[in-house]
Amino acid sequence: MALRAPVWAMARRDGNRGQGMDKRQAAPDGPDSAARAMALLEAGDRDGALALLHAALSARPACRDADVLHGMACVARAAGRPDLAIGLAGKAVALLPAAHFHITLGCALREQGHVEEARAALAVAVLREPRDARAHAALAGALGELGRWAEAEASLRAARALCPGDMAPLLADRGQPAGAEALYRQIVRLLPDDGAAWANHGAALFALNRHEDARVALEHAAALAPGVAETQNNLGLVLMALGHLPQARTALERARILAPGDARIAVNAATILDELAEGDAAEALYRAVLRDPILAREAEGARAQFNLGTLLLARGAYAEGWRHLEARSRLLPPMRGQGVAEWDGASLPRGRVLLYAEQGLGDAIQFLRYLPDCLRRASVVLDVPHSLHRLLQTMPDPDGQIATRCTVLPPGDPLPDDVVARCGLISLPHRLGMTDIPPFAPYLLPAPAPDLGERPRVGLCWAGNPSFRFDRRRSIPAHRLAPLADVPGLFFVSLQYGPAAAAPPFALERSAEGDMLDTARIVAGLDLVITVDTAIAHLAGAMGRPVWLLNRFGGDWRWSATFDRAEPPRWGDRGSRWYPSLEQFRQHQPDDPDTAWAAPIEAVHAALLRWRVGFATGPLADKSA
Known part of the structure; x- marks a missing residue:
C-alpha cells in the first residue's frame, strides 16, 4: 500500500499554512461562499470547499454566480479533473471575464494538453489585469511549454517586477511535470540567488523522480535560505526517497523547529521516525495532530490517522489499526459507487455489496483472502483490475459461495441497480470485525505452465x-x-x-x-x-x-x-x-x-x-x- 507517502510542499517563505474553517458553519451565498471555499481548498479541505459551493448553488441559480462557478472549477482542478474545470471556468468567464477566471481557465487548458489555447487565455488575463503577477507567471509557464523561451523569460521578469519579494507563491501551478521542470530551470537562471526558485526547481525534479538532481537543487536552496521550513521539509522527503534515513530525519527536525505548528511537517517527521523504528515518538506526533479538531478534519489529519493505523497494525493493535486505516478514503481519488452507502459489515437480506480494489495489485491479492468471509454475510459485485479477472477463476470454491454470491464487474460496465452498499477490499478486516489474520490456505490455484527442464x-x-x-x-x-x-x-x-x-x-x-x-x-x-x-x-x-x-x-x-x-x-x-x-x-x-x-x-x-x-x-x- 503506497499511501504512507509524506506530504510534498512547494517552497514558500510565508511559513505555516492557514487552517481551514469548520465546514459545519453556515454557508453564505455568492462571492462570500466562493472566498470561504477557496480558503478551505488552500488548507487542503477539498470536500469542505465543495460542500460550501454546492450549498451556494442550491441557494442561487448557477447562471448568476460566476464566483461560485469559478470556485467549482478550482475544486475540479484540485481533484485532478481539468476537463471539468475547463467547462466550469469557461461558464464563469462568459458571465464575468475577470482576469483570475482566465488564469484558472488557462491553467486547466494547459493541464489538459491544450497549451496554445492556454496561452491565449492567459494572455487575455494579462491584458485584463497587467498588474497581476500570477497572470504573468502562469503565462510564462505556457510559453515555456511551447518553447517560446524569450517570451517566457519576459513574462517571468514582469512577474518578478510586480512581486519582488518572493515569486514562489505565484508559481505553485506547475502544469505538466516536464514542462514545469523546464520552466523552473529558466527561473533559476533568471534568479540564481533566489532560494525559493531553487527549492521549486527541486520540487519539479522530484515530481519527475529525478531524485539526485532534486537533492542537489534543494541542498543549494537550503544553503541560500537556511531558515525556510518548506525547503528543509522537501529536502527531508527527497533524502527519504533516496534511502538516506538519518539525514532525512535531520532535515525534517530542522523543518519542525522552523515551523512547529505546521501539521504537514509534523506528519512527515513522524513518518521518518516510524521508518527508523522509533514508533513511540512517531505515534506521539500523529496523535498530537489528531487532537486538534480542525486539523483532524483536514488532509493532514487524514494522513496522520492513516499513518497511525499502519503503525498500530505493525505493533499488533489490530482493531484500532484497521479502524484508523479507514482514513485512506479521504486521501484516495474517488472510487466507484460514490453515491452508495458504506457497508457496515452486517448481513444483507437483499441487495449486493460493491467490493472494490483501491490501489495496487498486491493489495487486491492480499485482501482477496477475506472474500469468503465477506460472502457469508452478503452477495458481492467485485470490481478489481482487469488483469486479475481470469486469475480469480482459480480461487477454490468448495461450498459454492463464490460461484453463486460473487459477480466480477466487467470493465466499463455500469454499476448494477441492486448494489446497496460499498466497501474497499482493504476495509474488510475492519467491517467484518476480524482482529487477527484468518487461517491460511492457498486461495489462488492456477495450473502450472509446462516444466521446461530438470534444474531447479x-x-x-x-x-x-x-x-x-x-x-x-x-x-x-x-x-x-x-x-x-x-x-x-x-x-x-x-x-x-x-x-x-x-x-x-x-x-x-x-x-x-x-x-x-x-x-x-x-x-x-x-x-x-x-x-x-x-x-x-x-x-x-x-x-x-x-x-x-x-x-x-x-x-x-x-x-x-x-x-x-x-x-x-x-x-x-x-x-x-x-x-x-x-x-x-x-x-x-x-x-x-x-x-x-x-x-x-x-x-x-x-x-x-x-x-x-x-x-x-x-x-x-x-x-x-
Whole structure:
C-alpha cells in the first residue's frame, strides 16, 4: 500500500499554512461562499470547499454566480479533473471575464494538453489585469511549454517586477511535470540567488523522480535560505526517497523547529521516525495532530490517522489499526459507487455489496483472502483490475459461495441497480470485525505452465513501480543481484515487469507477458520465487509457493515482526502469517543506500547454496512452509 507517502510542499517563505474553517458553519451565498471555499481548498479541505459551493448553488441559480462557478472549477482542478474545470471556468468567464477566471481557465487548458489555447487565455488575463503577477507567471509557464523561451523569460521578469519579494507563491501551478521542470530551470537562471526558485526547481525534479538532481537543487536552496521550513521539509522527503534515513530525519527536525505548528511537517517527521523504528515518538506526533479538531478534519489529519493505523497494525493493535486505516478514503481519488452507502459489515437480506480494489495489485491479492468471509454475510459485485479477472477463476470454491454470491464487474460496465452498499477490499478486516489474520490456505490455484527442464527453477523480481516516488527504497538495482548467478545448477526466470525488465542482472529466461493468470502459471511451475516487495510476493504467497522476500529496513506494516510466524524459518529471518510459504531477508539497520542491500543479498546467496544442495534430496517446494 503506497499511501504512507509524506506530504510534498512547494517552497514558500510565508511559513505555516492557514487552517481551514469548520465546514459545519453556515454557508453564505455568492462571492462570500466562493472566498470561504477557496480558503478551505488552500488548507487542503477539498470536500469542505465543495460542500460550501454546492450549498451556494442550491441557494442561487448557477447562471448568476460566476464566483461560485469559478470556485467549482478550482475544486475540479484540485481533484485532478481539468476537463471539468475547463467547462466550469469557461461558464464563469462568459458571465464575468475577470482576469483570475482566465488564469484558472488557462491553467486547466494547459493541464489538459491544450497549451496554445492556454496561452491565449492567459494572455487575455494579462491584458485584463497587467498588474497581476500570477497572470504573468502562469503565462510564462505556457510559453515555456511551447518553447517560446524569450517570451517566457519576459513574462517571468514582469512577474518578478510586480512581486519582488518572493515569486514562489505565484508559481505553485506547475502544469505538466516536464514542462514545469523546464520552466523552473529558466527561473533559476533568471534568479540564481533566489532560494525559493531553487527549492521549486527541486520540487519539479522530484515530481519527475529525478531524485539526485532534486537533492542537489534543494541542498543549494537550503544553503541560500537556511531558515525556510518548506525547503528543509522537501529536502527531508527527497533524502527519504533516496534511502538516506538519518539525514532525512535531520532535515525534517530542522523543518519542525522552523515551523512547529505546521501539521504537514509534523506528519512527515513522524513518518521518518516510524521508518527508523522509533514508533513511540512517531505515534506521539500523529496523535498530537489528531487532537486538534480542525486539523483532524483536514488532509493532514487524514494522513496522520492513516499513518497511525499502519503503525498500530505493525505493533499488533489490530482493531484500532484497521479502524484508523479507514482514513485512506479521504486521501484516495474517488472510487466507484460514490453515491452508495458504506457497508457496515452486517448481513444483507437483499441487495449486493460493491467490493472494490483501491490501489495496487498486491493489495487486491492480499485482501482477496477475506472474500469468503465477506460472502457469508452478503452477495458481492467485485470490481478489481482487469488483469486479475481470469486469475480469480482459480480461487477454490468448495461450498459454492463464490460461484453463486460473487459477480466480477466487467470493465466499463455500469454499476448494477441492486448494489446497496460499498466497501474497499482493504476495509474488510475492519467491517467484518476480524482482529487477527484468518487461517491460511492457498486461495489462488492456477495450473502450472509446462516444466521446461530438470534444474531447479527460480523466479526473480527486483523492482516495483517506478512511478511511486519512494520506489527506490524497496527496489534493488539489478546489478546488485549478479552474485546470485554464481549459485550452480539453477535456472533463473524473470518475473520482472515494467521498464526494469529490460536490464536484468544476468541472463534470465523471460517469462511470457500477459495478465496475472499468465504470470501465476509461470510462478506455479517454479521451485522458488525471490522478489522485493511487489505484487509478485503476494501472488506467490497466495498460491502457497515458496517465496523469499528481500525487504527494506522500516518496510511496509504487513511485513512487520508482529505478523511473523512463531516457527523458526528454514532459510531467512522470519516467516509470515500472511503467507506461510514466505520468508523474509530483511535489512536490519538504516544503512546508506549504496550498502543497504549487501547483507540481505549475501544472506540470500548463502541460503540459495544450501537450498540447492537440499534440492537433490527432494522437492523443496513442500519444505519451505
